[in-house]
Amino acid sequence: MDKFKIAGGIPLSGELPVSGSKNSALPALAACLLTEEPVTLHRIPKVKDILTMENLLAYTGASVSHDDATVRVEAKSLDRPEAPYEVVKTMRASSLVLGPLVGRTGRARVSMPGGCAIGSRPINLHVSALEQLGATLEQSYGYVEAHAPEGLRGAHIHFDRITVTGTEDVLMAAVLARGETVIRNAAREPEVKDLADLLVKMGAKIEGAGTPIIRVQGVERLHGTDHTIIPDRIEAGTFLLAGAISRGDVLVKDCVPEHVAALAIKMRQAGAEVEEKDGEALRVRCSGRPTAIDVTTEEYPGFATDLQAQYMAWMTTAHGISFVTETIFENRFMHALELARMGANIRIEGRQAIVAGEERLTGAQVLASDLRASASLVLAALVAQGETIIDRVYHMDRGYERIEEKLAGAGARIERI
Numbered sequence: 001m002d003k004f005k006i007a008g009g010i011p012l013s014g015e016l017p018v019s020g021s022k023n024s025a026l027p028a029l030a031a032c033l034l035t036e037e038p039v040t041l042h043r044i045p046k047v048k049d050i051l052t053m054e055n056l057l058a059y060t061g062a063s064v065s066h067d068d069a070t071v072r073v074e075a076k077s078l079d080r081p082e083a084p085y086e087v088v089k090t091m092r093a094s095s096l097v098l099g100p101l102v103g104r105t106g107r108a109r110v111s112m113p114g115g116c117a118i119g120s121r122p123i124n125l126h127v128s129a130l131e132q133l134g135a136t137l138e139q140s141y142g143y144v145e146a147h148a149p150e151g152l153r154g155a156h157i158h159f160d161r162i163t164v165t166g167t168e169d170v171l172m173a174a175v176l177a178r179g180e181t182v183i184r185n186a187a188r189e190p191e192v193k194d195l196a197d198l199l200v201k202m203g204a205k206i207e208g209a210g211t212p213i214i215r216v217q218g219v220e221r222l223h224g225t226d227h228t229i230i231p232d233r234i235e236a237g238t239f240l241l242a243g244a245i246s247r248g249d250v251l252v253k254d255c256v257p258e259h260v261a262a263l264a265i266k267m268r269q270a271g272a273e274v275e276e277k278d279g280e281a282l283r284v285r286c287s288g289r290p291t292a293i294d295v296t297t298e299e300y301p302g303f304a305t306d307l308q309a310q311y312m313a314w315m316t317t318a319h320g321i322s323f324v325t326e327t328i329f330e331n332r333f334m335h336a337l338e339l340a341r342m343g344a345n346i347r348i349e350g351r352q353a354i355v356a357g358e359e360r361l362t363g364a365q366v367l368a369s370d371l372r373a374s375a376s377l378v379l380a381a382l383v384a385q386g387e388t389i390i391d392r393v394y395h396m397d398r399g400y401e402r403i404e405e406k407l408a409g410a411g412a413r414i415e416r417i
């Protein structure tokens, strides 16, 4: 199993380029199932979750071809509208094909995502919304089966709580449903907006994506198109924190500054200089320890749960005590125990982590438990004294493209062993 070996204490300097968004590319790939015409997607990151999604599309009968960061999908006929356990067991986002498959073919059989290190990951909100669109859903033997032999019909859906992939799933089902669908309490994440932009290019009629109320007028069919995926805001945020924690000076390139505004504000309060460059890059500079600043995760445009672990890593080096509160997932503090092995002082009380900043962290052998937790360990290792060995970096490979090459390009002493 691959590990990272990182020698800490070197301030990063130079450029860190951001890849396309994993969490935008996943629903975009699923959306290709909605038309028999070819769809070409650009800026697709080469990460494990994307390869899994591509395998899944191929399993259903679509043809998928690559040319570097461009992927072309042609779903002429879908002989097997299924997502089997063997293909999706490592990826929670498998439920994203439920909506498009049932919308296009009237049936779907999808392996249920199990729990994972950050929480239970239920899909009850996806299921109930699809039922409101007229599908019959049954859960058995670890699968959810959906049937809508007469096709789906528009409905008024109100999500009990905000769900990102739930909103995306239902949006993809609604575009081919008869009549109007209104989705209330919809997720406002940029990835939802990006998906809606793609669907509109394919001929869908959607208004309000990016706001809590999305209106969809169903159409008979969608057609092929070309689309470029938005930059990965979580990778951009991780790089901003890499620049700051290493006490360096870094240009985070090819990002959308507005998408990381909540993080940038906290970073400035904590003492980092974060400066926007031409609307598509951010320069971060930080010469010493930050000041402790509290953070509470929220749905977009609030502070992203996917940046909580990385922010906490920075706060372990702060002057003072900060409170990091996680409101989205019930168990997203696994990184705290590993950070403690590097000398961090963190106490967990329910959904709150109390982080007392330390003058220095020290290198250690640590274990990555999930994607963003592994990123937080890499960040801590950049500032720690001595050498850190991070085990199970396959978690990192699920969502960060060539992370070690990118960090090494800005001076980090990191190698994959």
Ligand code: EPU
Residues within 6 Å of the ligand: 023, 024, 026, 092, 093, 119, 120, 121, 122, 123, 124, 125, 126, 127, 161, 162, 163, 164, 165, 166, 191, 305, 306, 328, 329, 330, 371, 372, 399
């Ligand atoms: N929830 C339910 N029922 C559902 C769906 C969600 O109770 O049917 C709960 C979840 O358990 C969670 C909350 O609602 O407590 C929010 O979950 P959401 O559905 O928004 O999460 P998701 O769509 O499964 C996406 C991202 C995650 C990111 C979250 C929150 C993708 C593929 N995944 O997950 O990304 O953390 O939104 O922003 O878009 C990551 O990239 O590391 C990652 C975990």
